[in-house]
Amino acid sequence: NAGVTQTPKFRVLKTGQSMTLLCAQDMNHEYMYWYRQDPGMGLRLIHYSVGEGTTAKGEVPDGYNVSRLKKQNFLLGLESAAPSQTSVYFCASSYSQGGSNQPQHFGDGTRLSIL
Amino acid sequence: DAKTTQPPSMDCAEGRAANLPCNHSTISGNEYVYWYRQIHSQGPQYIIHGLKNNETNEMASLIITEDRKSSTLILPHATLRDTAVYYCIVRVRAGTASKLTFGTGTRLQVTL
Numbered sequence: 001n002a003g004v005t006q007t008p009k010f011r012v013l014k015t016g017q018s019m020t021l022l023c024a025q026d027m028n029h030e031y032m033y034w035y036r037q038d039p040g041m042g043l044r045l046i047h048y049s050v051g052e053g054t055t056a057k058g059e060v061p062d063g064y065n066v067s068r069l070k071k072q073n074f075l076l077g078l079e080s081a082a083p084s085q086t087s088v089y090f091c092a093s094s095y096s097q098g099g100s101n102q103p104q105h106f107g108d109g110t111r112l113s114i115l
Numbered sequence: 116d117a118k119t120t121q122p123p124s125m126d127c128a129e130g131r132a133a134n135l136p137c138n139h140s141t142i143s144g145n146e147y148v149y150w151y152r153q154i155h156s157q158g159p160q161y162i163i164h165g166l167k168n169n170e171t172n173e174m175a176s177l178i179i180t181e182d183r184k185s186s187t188l189i190l191p192h193a194t195l196r197d198t199a200v201y202y203c204i205v206r207v208r209a210g211t212a213s214k215l216t217f218g219t220g221t222r223l224q225v226t227l
Contacts, residue, residue: 042217090158104215106158
């Protein structure tokens with residue numbers, strides 16, 4: 001059981017380049033989330049999804065887009081990368097049953113540097 | 116949004132109990148308290164959560180005060196592997212999904 005898997009683990013981009021981060025979960029969770037973590041700070045929610053085909057904005061959505069075409073996958077896209085997007089990105093997933101009181105399970109992160 | 120306050124750092128001797136406090140004085144009646152930890156360079160790891168009763172699992176115990184304005188995470192026999200940043204979080208609704216608002220947490224250093 002792999003849990004939450006993030007691809008890639010590391011990436012370096014130049015300003016203006018685009019890329020997609022992939023999150024895959026094998027726990028049949030309905031909810032999925034993308035967070036970013038900057039040095040010395042807690043995690044901040046970028047976007048989230050409550051089910052296949054649905055997405056919503058979190059605290060810091062600007063500069064990012066997401067898609068949830070399949071239940072098990074949640075993609076985070078950077079259309080035109082900026083140095084301010086240098087961060088560690090974490091994906092998480094959780095069950096919906098229980099009124100959102102289910103714990104979130106996290107991947108090990110993608111470390112992204114924008115030069 | 117209910118906010119939490121934690122001490123920035125704590126030390127604990129290996130084998131002793133680590134008691135990590137958290138204040139959440141503005142918590143609403145139906146909001147749960149969650150605890151996560153993050154070991155260096157890894158993703159956050161779920162530890163425990165509760166509403167009003169004390170909770171215990173294989174990792175830790177959670178003690179919530181009767182007025183629910185504060186809680187304590189207890190690691191009964193801390194080991195060096197428990198060195199991590201511990202986050203106390205009150206679940207905040209974001210539409211129909213829960214949103215975890217992470218603060219800066221408590222950095223627990225377990226020493227020999």
